[in-house]
Structures are given as structure tokens and as C-alpha cells.
Amino acid sequence: MNLISKFPGILEDSKKKYLETKAAGFKISEEINCEEGKWSNVLALGDNGGFMKSLLTEGNMEGKLKLIYIDPPFFSKAVYDAVIHLSPVKGEKLPPVKYFAYDDVWQKDMAGYLTMLCQRLMLMKDLLAEDGTIWIHLDWHVVHYVKVFLDEIFGEENFVNEIVWQYKSGGSGKRHFARKHDTILVYSKSKKYYFAPPKEKSYNRGFKPYRFKGVKEYKDDLGWYTMVTMKDVWQVDMVGRTSSERTGYATQKPEALLERIIESATCEGDLCADFFCGSGTLGAVAERMGRKWICCDGSSLAVSSTLKRLYPQKAAIKVLEEESEHNTSPAKVTFNVKSEEITGSDKEVLTIELVDYQLDNLPITMDEKGKEAMEKILSIDPVNLIEYWSVDFNYDGMVYRPDMIFSKSKGGLETKCEKLISNGTQQKICVKTVDVMGNCTFTIL
Ligand SMILES: C[S@@+](CC[C@H](N)C(=O)[O-])C[C@H]1O[C@@H](n2cnc3c(N)ncnc32)[C@H](O)[C@@H]1O
Structure with a gap:
């Protein structure tokens, strides 16, 4: 048929x-x-x-x-x-x-x-x-x-x-x-x-002025034009x-x-x-x-x-x-977490640092050249694969609400974050990392 x-x-x-x-x-x-x-x-x-x-x-x-x-x-x-x-x-x-x-x-x-x-x-x-x-x-x-x-x-x-x-x-x-x-x-x-x-320029024939009564005309380097309602061909x-x-x-x-x-x-x-x-x-x-x-x-x-x-x-x-999406991440992220008391104060500085990123496997849809480059990064500078990461310092176990977000830019990725907290008040911390392929991992610290 x-x-x-x-x-x-x-x-x-x-x-x-x-x-x-x-x-x-x-x-x-x-x-x-x-x-x-x-x-x-x-x-x-x-x-x-x-x-x-x-x-x-x-x-x-x-x-x-x-x-x-x-x-x-x-x-x-x-x-x-x-x-x-x-x-x-x-x-x-x-x-x-x-x-x-x-x-x-x-x-x-x-x-x-x-x-x-x-x-x-x-x-x-x-x-x-x-x-x-x-x-x-x-x-x-x-x-x-x-x-x-x-x-x-x-x-x-x-x-x-x-x-x-x-x-x-x-x-x-x-x-x-x-x-x-x-x-x-x-x-x-x-x-x-x-x-x-929106309006757009419409150049007069020959780029010359028409001088029609009641029609506003303008001139630029190319010549004379009027402003008309945009046409249906868009460049x-x-x-x-x-x-x-x-x-x-x-x-x-x-x-x-x-x-x-x-x-x-x-x-x-x-x-x-x-x-x-x-x-x-x-x-x-x-x-x-x-x-x-x-x-x-x-x-x-x-x-x-x-x-x-x-x-x-x-x-x-x-x-x-x-709800049916089971996005199990193929990644394992390792962090260094430490807290340092500030003498004479009831505050401490909490530092979270991204130190390692490993993938169980690379996508089968990736070509050999790509896999080679990825493997090189994984062995030398794995954190380089992270596109952005964020931290929820008060994770309720249900909905992730980031307090700080770090995205890779031309200058690279900030891999360390610090937060001043009151002694002994720290709740559950959750960190989200997203790699260059969109793999998303939530890690509870
Ligand atoms: C042409 S791309 C859109 C590009 C987009 N306009 C932009 O500027 O980046 C089409 C998108 O449709 C998505 N898509 C295809 N079928 C879909 C479906 N049934 N439900 C949701 N997304 C779908 C694909 O994953 C793809 O990202």
C-alpha cells in the first residue's frame, strides 16, 4: 500500500x-x-x-x-x-x-x-x-x-x-x-x-528613496529602506x-x-x-x-x-x-572530605575535594579513537571527565537541592569547595557529578 x-x-x-x-x-x-x-x-x-x-x-x-x-x-x-x-x-x-x-x-x-x-x-x-x-x-x-x-x-x-x-x-x-x-x-x-x-529592513528598488507620502524611509551604507513586518524567510x-x-x-x-x-x-x-x-x-x-x-x-x-x-x-x-527510569550510574566518584576547627570560634571549615573518577565501562557506541582518548584521561587525569558538580549540604534524602554548583569553563573545573559551618550541626551531604557523557552520579558523604 x-x-x-x-x-x-x-x-x-x-x-x-x-x-x-x-x-x-x-x-x-x-x-x-x-x-x-x-x-x-x-x-x-x-x-x-x-x-x-x-x-x-x-x-x-x-x-x-x-x-x-x-x-x-x-x-x-x-x-x-x-x-x-x-x-x-x-x-x-x-x-x-x-x-x-x-x-x-x-x-x-x-x-x-x-x-x-x-x-x-x-x-x-x-x-x-x-x-x-x-x-x-x-x-x-x-x-x-x-x-x-x-x-x-x-x-x-x-x-x-x-x-x-x-x-x-x-x-x-x-x-x-x-x-x-x-x-x-x-x-x-x-x-x-x-x-x-518583529520588523525588518526592506531595501527600496535600486536602493533609492521612494518618497511616498506617509512612508518613513531610512538610509544605511547599502542605501534607502523602509521597516516592514518580518517576512517568512529567515536568514x-x-x-x-x-x-x-x-x-x-x-x-x-x-x-x-x-x-x-x-x-x-x-x-x-x-x-x-x-x-x-x-x-x-x-x-x-x-x-x-x-x-x-x-x-x-x-x-x-x-x-x-x-x-x-x-x-x-x-x-x-x-x-x-x-519513575520507571533506572539510571544507574556507571561511575564511581571519590572525594576527600575534611573539616578544620577555627580556634576560638564555634565554626569549622568543611572542605570537599574531587579526587578520583572511574567508569565501569565506556559506551559501546563510542569509536575506538574516542575510547583511547577516554582511557588516557581515566588513567592520568580522571576528574577532567567531570563537566559539572554540585553540593547539597542539607540533603533530605529525597530531593536534591544544590547550594553550590561548579561548571567546567575555559579555565578548567574547580575541584574543591569550602563551607563554613557551625560545629556539630552538619547534616547529610549529597554531591552530584555529571560527566562529559551526561552520566550523573549522586554520592552521599
Ligand atoms: C532535534 S533534537 C532537539 C534539538 C534542540 N532543539 C536543541 O536546540 O538542542 C530532538 C530531540 O528529541 C528527543 N526525543 C526524541 N523522541 C522523544 C520522545 N518520544 N520523548 C522525549 N524526547 C524525545 C531526542 O532525544 C533529541 O534530543
Whole structure:
């Protein structure tokens, strides 16, 4: 049977799956900068289907999201790697290590992919506010099929835009023009959707002044122009290799792209969500622009990349984990802990130092060159593998609430932390370490 004749069946199947979606149990595993009675953003690790259902049934979130942006797998049949840049060991530079991030290889077929996506789009429609918009980021692989289903799910009359995001990147084909754009489909839930598009320059023909009555004209080095409502072809640079926003997570999208989307679709304080968040670009930009956000991803590498990105912004975040996830860490971390009394005072200085980091095994998806580099680090400077770590000095045994966070920067990683405490008052201490592959370990000292 050809694909088009399967469409009614795909829609039917998706509806059935949507109605049968069970809310997954999520527990809070970490709270960062959260204050009682105030909004905390949400970062969930787990499958987004069960997560969205739990937002609807337990989180009372129906119709609450002003903006949903998703950048799901594109049915590209590719396996995406994260690229880890290791710090030099004793002055010796190591090659970048490729590590599995997520795959876009669909065991079933296009019909299976479309059913997965449509089931989730139906859940998203329930979460979307009456005046909200949903932005679906795809490319040539599936955008033409997905648009047909979006017309069904959201209604043709609620189509808002098909945005072409044009970029420059390496690679071209001899048998086709270089494919250098993605497509973002925008739909609303009703006619009263919020929309505040930015303005852009539109150069006059010949760069000369028109002098039309009532039209304001401006001039720059190129020539005369007017300011017009932004058009639907956007030229935004990809995240460059040396860009400061680069996380190393495969298929990371540029912050400038998300800025435009958030600015056009929300006001300060509005709630945005990304259920395929990857390295957390939407969360990072929403936080910076004063919006609330909810992000979800099924990969622990994605969640740890998002967290690392958002720590410096001092965002209030609740990290949720699907209860069925058994993330046993393959790592063993060793600390040096000591306390020194301060003479003549009832205080002591507690020092925690990271001294060793060992892994039971390296991922089978890592290539030989990568394994070699990792083994070298493990034998010479293992702590170098830690991307960030944090300490909860008052761990309640349930939810981890870090008091101090240390992230690797260009200057390296701070491996020692000190805290002044009152003699004999110290409670349970828990330390979280996350390595370059996203392996997360909690150690109670
Ligand atoms: C294209 S990437 C997103 C990249 C992101 N926009 C960024 O800027 O980093 C797609 C993400 O979807 C996640 N994903 C795929 N299927 C999922 C599912 N069913 N539930 C949650 N996450 C999923 C993958 O782990 C991957 O991180």
C-alpha cells in the first residue's frame, strides 16, 4: 500500500493512541533555586507522551501553554552524536570524542514515525492556550506529510505560517542543489492567537528613496529602506563551531532563531514549552527573555546539557524523572572530605575535594579513537571527565537541592569547595557529578 492511502489509518491510529496515552509517573529529583509559592520551570527526563499526559491530568495544564516549539527527529534515518571536547591532559591535546546522543532511525517506517508525531501533536493541542501558537520545526524529509496532518489536527483555518529558516553550512550535493533550509510550520488553536512579529529592513528598488507620502524611509551604507513586518524567510546563522552558545549536542538550534519565535508569540511571564528540547535552547532563551518554560527530553545527555546551560542563569528549575527510569550510574566518584576547627570560634571549615573518577565501562557506541582518548584521561587525569558538580549540604534524602554548583569553563573545573559551618550541626551531604557523557552520579558523604 502506498503512503498516501495509509493516511486515514495513520490518523485513526494516532487518535487511538492519543486517547490511550497513560500519564507517566514523574518524581522530582532535583530543585534548583526554587522558592515556595513561586513558579519553577520544569525540566523532565522521559518520554514526552506520558509526560504531556501527566501535565494534562495531574498538572492541570490544559490550555495553559502560550507557545509550544518542537524540533522533533526529522525522519532523517541518522544517528546523532554529541561531540565532546576534552581538556588537554598534561599539555597534550586530545581529539574530539563522538558519543551517541539520540537516533532518528525508525524501526518501523514513515507510517510509524507519523503516528508517533501525530499522537503527540494531539496532546500538544490540549495543552495549547486558546490564544497560543505551536511551531513545528522540520525539514524536507517529512514537512510535506506533517503539514497535511496538522491541517487535520489544528484545522486548515488555523494555519499561520510556513517559515523557511535559511542557513549556511558545509556540504553540498552533485545531483541536487545544496539543501540549506529547514521549515517551521506555525498553527494556532483559534483566530484570537497572540502575534507580535518583529520588523525588518526592506531595501527600496535600486536602493533609492521612494518618497511616498506617509512612508518613513531610512538610509544605511547599502542605501534607502523602509521597516516592514518580518517576512517568512529567515536568514539566521547556525550555531558555529566556535560559537560561545555551542553545547556540543547534535542538532542544536541557534538562540537567535528561538528569540524571534518567542518574541513573536509571547509576552513576558507567558509559559512556553519544548517537548523535544535537546540541549535546551528554548529554555535558555525563554529564561533570558523573562518567560516561564517547560522542557522535556528522553535523553539524559540532553537533560544534563540543558541543566549545565541554565545553571549560570540562576533559573528556578524542578527536574523531574520518569519513575520507571533506572539510571544507574556507571561511575564511581571519590572525594576527600575534611573539616578544620577555627580556634576560638564555634565554626569549622568543611572542605570537599574531587579526587578520583572511574567508569565501569565506556559506551559501546563510542569509536575506538574516542575510547583511547577516554582511557588516557581515566588513567592520568580522571576528574577532567567531570563537566559539572554540585553540593547539597542539607540533603533530605529525597530531593536534591544544590547550594553550590561548579561548571567546567575555559579555565578548567574547580575541584574543591569550602563551607563554613557551625560545629556539630552538619547534616547529610549529597554531591552530584555529571560527566562529559551526561552520566550523573549522586554520592552521599
Ligand atoms: C532535534 S533534537 C532537539 C534539538 C534542540 N532543539 C536543541 O536546540 O538542542 C530532538 C530531540 O528529541 C528527543 N526525543 C526524541 N523522541 C522523544 C520522545 N518520544 N520523548 C522525549 N524526547 C524525545 C531526542 O532525544 C533529541 O534530543
